[in-house]
Amino acid sequence: MDKVKVAVLGGSGYTAVELIKLLLRHPGAEIVAITSRQDEHIADLHPSLLGRIDVRCQPFDADALKAKGVQCAFGCLPHGTSMESIPPLLERDIRVVDLSADYRLRDAKVYQEWYKETHHDLKNLAHAVYGLPEVYGDAINGAKLVANPGCYPQTAILGLAPLVAHKLIERSGIVIDSKSGVSGGGRTPKLNFHFPECNESVSAYAVGTHRHTPEIEQALSDVAGAPVSVIFTPHLMPMDRGILSTIYATPTRAVTEPELTELYRSYYADKPFVRVRTAPPATKDTTGTNFLDVCVKVVRGKVLVLAAEDNLVRGASGVAVQNFNRLFGFDERAGLL
Ligand SMILES: NC(=O)C1=CN([C@@H]2O[C@H](COP(=O)(O)OP(=O)(O)OC[C@H]3O[C@@H](n4cnc5c(N)ncnc54)[C@H](OP(=O)(O)O)[C@@H]3O)[C@@H](O)[C@H]2O)C=CC1
Ligand SMILES: CC(=O)N[C@@H](CCC(=O)OP(=O)(O)O)C(=O)O
Structure with missing residues (x-):
């Protein structure tokens, strides 16, 4: 089976580096792109990756990610920023596991009350699935957009x-x-x-x-x-x-x-x-x-x-891989044990 081509958004952050390490060990995932506002090799942003990955970060551009064949993007961006980046990916049939809080709360009014920000992507909020596999199980498998839990x-x-x-x-x-x-x-x-x-x-x-x-x-x-x-x-x-x-x-x-x-x-x-x-x-x-x-x-x-x-593995990047496994039909434990 071909590996699933994945992208990591927000490469310089903590959840991103943890996720990259997990994905490098995953038997069915290939990291083909990492986005960042910084024009750097990913190992210069995270020296722990030296010798383990040869990817230069690129600015976020949904068309460029699609052109690289990306099938799944992991959003490791702050909330608020995520809901700006994710719609163009979904429009291009790229599935998304979003580590931010933007798509976790079903009611946009509750989001506004607690995050003090207006939700700008009600269309995708309506179909996002809360990605806690132990509770929402099979509902995650067919999702286009998974809201990774906090x-x-x-x-x-x-x-x-x-x-x-x-x-x-x-x-x-x-x-x-x-x-x-x-x-x-x-x-x-x-x-x-x-x-x-x-x-x-x-x-x-x-x-x-x-x-x-x-x-x-x-x-x-x-x-x-x-x-x-x-x-x-x-x-x-x-x-x-x-x-x-x-x-x-x-x-x-x-x-x-x-x-x-x-x-x-x-x-x-x-x-x-x-x-x-x-x-x-x-x-x-x-x-x-x-x-x-x-x-x-x-x-x-x-x-x-x-x-x-x-908090960085089970709390963020590990459960993101668990969700990825469900989206693409891998054993839930792939890359994680
Ligand atoms: N840390 C944790 O334990 C957990 C975090 N999360 C969530 O995961 C997401 C990522 O968290 P984490 O990796 O810890 O965060 P970091 O601050 O470590 O990384 C976020 C990255 O997002 C990129 N970015 C893009 N736009 C902006 C912007 N406007 N302002 C700041 N950064 C921007 C930056 O990468 P670049 O410079 O490369 O562009 C930045 O390094 C967040 O939504 C967070 O709430 C969820 C569960 C646990
Ligand atoms: C210690 C610390 O500051 N923790 C963060 C956890 C936030 C987080 O990562 O969760 P979200 O994905 O929901 O933003 C906080 O309390 O804001």
Whole structure:
């Protein structure tokens, strides 16, 4: 079988370099183009790629990508920028896995409320599929446009899905306390990511206003078949990568830890990238992998869920490859194990 010709958009960023490394190991993908605003060889932008790939970045131009035979483009661009670049690709029959948040929220009014920007591509928003394979499964396979899920939301959604699906917790008052490494903020410099600002310090941010709140609620409401509401508080941790979410919920009946662990094991039995554990996971257990590790506990009448992942792999580029595998009929694990 011929390899699928792919392009990576936004080559100089963190998710792009992670994705390029995954795609170089993928048996069915060939990177034929990388776009960037910088006229550089990709290995000059990311020296870790030296000797592994010979591609010079090109400016974004949908016709030029089509002329190179690109069948699938991975958007590693900031939100807002993505929705400008993606329509011309779809018009040229190039399938897209978008790592930004632009096509994740089905309701453009909700997007405007949380992102403080107007959505300019309602046409494609209408057919985008939310790319969380463990929940939306086969709906992803035939998609033209996959909205890759956010990094924090994956820990919350997969951490809670078994409980919500079986109506074992109250659907409101769920508390999600998340910690992320600094690479979650991307490579573009910002003051709070400056070394003396974040090193040896832990801080909460976007309290009550973080834009992943509606994304978590949208997916969990789909799983529940009824509205779910959460309180989500992210924290910046002085580490390169990794997310740990600690989630608190109220059970709807008396539950035990062995019963819930068994429920999680059966819910994720055929999901190769969710590992159900009895001990609380550490971010390091997942570093560099597409695994999301989850552990469920019962403490003083509350259910606690701990979920860990690598924000750049499982949280972004790894799940993007998982989605690519579904789009082009590869084994879901191709290039990832
Ligand atoms: N970091 C993470 O853990 C996660 C990130 N995401 C999402 O993935 C996307 C990429 O994230 P990430 O790689 O971390 O971000 P980076 O800031 O590291 O990279 C984004 C790249 O987009 C390109 N770009 C094009 N237009 C613009 C513009 N107007 N302003 C700034 N950059 C622009 C730049 O590449 P160039 O200079 O080559 O043109 C830039 O390096 C984002 O939408 C992010 O929200 C999703 C999940 C997790
Ligand atoms: C630590 C840190 O700053 N994390 C980022 C995660 C954003 C992200 O990558 O998610 P989207 O794809 O939805 O933008 C933040 O909280 O904004």
